Amino acid sequence: MEPPAEQTPTYRNPVLAADWPDPDAIRVGEDYYLVTSSFNRSPGLPVLHSRDLVKWDLLTHALPRVGPGFGLPRHGGGVWAPAIRHHAGTFHVVFPDPDRGLFVVSATDPAGPWSEPRELLAGLGLIDPCPFWDDDGSTWLVHGWARSRSGTKNRLSLVPVDAALTRPLGPGRTLIDGDEVPGCTTLEGPKLHRRGDDYLVFAPAGGVATGWQSVFRASSLTGPWEHRVVLHQGDGPVNGPHQGAWVDTPSGTDWFLHFQDTGAVGRVVHLQPLRWGTDGFPVIGRAAEGETRGVPVLTHPSPHGTEQGSRLPGGSDDFRTGIGPQWRWQADVPADQARSDDGELVLRGTACDTGNLRTLPQVLGQPVPLLACRFTTSVSLAGPAGARAGVAVLGLAYSWAGLRRTAHGDDEVVSARRAPDDQDERVEVHGRVPAGTRLHVELAVGADATTTTTLSWPGREPFAVLEGEPVSVGHWIGAETALFAAAPLGAEPGTARFGAFDRHLAPEDS
Template structure:
């Protein structure tokens, strides 16, 4: 019996992670999800955040907040990756790296890098879109992490870093001068910050460019994703020389590698810093830190010894902004809309006919795709980010027509994956717990299926420990197969989602998912 839709979605409004404590304080992370390399801009009373998306499609998420704590997912700025042909299949670790978002001359601007092609820019009057097609500002391999600055004299500058894997160099920041339109390089001003000249610096990258009180500031992380820190460089001249100071590090906290993000202010003059922390399978989650200025330098987070080098806060009072209702990015989906929810992404540019929300009203229909091994590299996986340290995902799957060699189900995907679902073989319909720890997908365990419909669940506990289970009635669930520890993908966290494939697509049928429910771990 199918669980009634109202009952199935009752808990959908309960987020598995809530940063707003409801008493005027918040807890970090404010986004317990993989919004890597975040950048934020304030326009009036609104804050807009974008992040790296690598080869996930759509790319460049746009999140909105009015208090820097409660965030909603409003849009994506990049509906498909370019060049199109380069992303017809998953390209782990490639695609959209650290972007910068700014507002200038009545428009929103996002500069983003693709380390294999160069630096791009897109613009929009409204961050919800439509966004312009990407313009290649500077072609080249290894150019990453661009950030613009419109100076008071009308000149436009762009600072960027380098990826050693493509360019053979890194740990330096380069300055370009652009034309007035911000789309073409007029002058290469060379290296303005050299990490090799600084003690113990490595992997200097992710610069963000600001001007305040007659100083040029470059906020840039160094030391590596998992163990690094946040540095700030300042100069009176845009070309330097720049002084250096470390302003945020792990200190006595458990927040490893706190760095790479955005400096923002409030209408009342408060300052805040948004940055990420790498949490392996959970990706790069987003923290919010208070900022005070001391002798022309920012002090980020808590500074118990007063040395100017802050450390992350676990809880803090919220910014002094009008109260906002609690909000988090979407997770659950009733599949009752004509379009997919904003939380869903593909690992590559999707093709026509992969799915339908109208073939069977009130359900997501995934059409069968030719099976790819390992499954973790399949382009047709419909995925979303892990939303919390612990959570439960449940869905109802039905295979309405026969199809030998077909399998469909619920998957946890990273560089390795595990899944549970239905498989049609010579033995009939089986419940299968599978995975791809080796070069080809492997069946871990099977159980007989009474019908072509099943409830599937994955329970994710601390440290990404996943247990799959199934049910015929939606109430009593039985585990199948052993535990699976989620692992990240290439520069991204693990994801959870749905799939339908077959060894022979011509004889396979669709897979219908009635809903997708994400709720807190009891």
């Protein structure tokens, strides 16, 4: 009897099972680097690293602060879809702030340090930029348009720029007008490439949750452009498969990274095989012989023959060597807003609380995973009457559980909910404890995008206070698991101390 043939390890999609929106990626040597949108969250522009396209680690953030006007949360603003490229020994990330223009940060090492952002092109509604260095020495920038700011959409523009990406060298022009393409709506997210004698523009269309991936091909940047839809939902469960990056491996195989909008959990990242047809167009995902529109695969042999491992970078944090890079604030905050202290996170409870967590910059979060899991931590509170601290699940609607200081100097154990249209939080008090009591919190996230929060403290058995809470999508982002501390307007600041933050996953997703 012959031994069984050795099987190539397979991966499961999504390869990043949490909110990593609008991914773009490149390969440099044997390393892959991926960047995503970060919107209002600070620090911005996460940079992830992989050696095999299926296991990703969060390397750094290229943007330590979002920038002017982001001292308070501006949900839906900030850093939209970026592009990462490597040219002449330098990494560049070009990103849009749709309310200001297009900006660039650069580094010789993707782990940083990255340069201060520099303005490349000013203007309202300029989005989704991607630079391109042509073989003839010219450099170009392709970008899309946001109708909410500019009144224009479904159009891709091309601008000549200098090779160092510091300034435009002439006026822009329309590269592709989606209105002239039958059935094309919301054409955006362009990535410009050259393959042999062909110019290729990979560009999604049709909208975030319902769209598809298109590719345009021409022998000249002046066109004419042939068009094809190369990836769509088809008969599969992955809705809106589009916006991402074509990458190759050192061995010459081709792949496509894209997102799927899951609603409350945000935009997760899938990896698809890519092959080239004899007509010069790619076929992405699963496609029968003769079919040109692929459908996303759910599992596939790994590009480098490696095991997949965890699909969730970050997560747990013991706060012993600082605060992990997986955490992001809701806006730019002072450097002293948080510190680690002997295995605890100490948050400064800034006196800016008007009763709505969505207005607070000092809410420290990370994405709610698509996978079922549990988070555990503990919290204690110090501060004036009305100071509060706890663990939240933050979206357009939110819930939280934790402690609130009373006028008598002790603490109330509370939970609260707030819907988008609520005037005030709906608060429930579950008990009173002496000031300084450490409250233990467990947040369970179900595969059905609901959460249950369980509390306990010395002398009190664990009990659920928020059961089956639906996770709520944010503004262009997924929901976040968050820690916060705050004090009322005009009061003295408070302080909260959080114990180690542990994430518990099923063994197959650990």
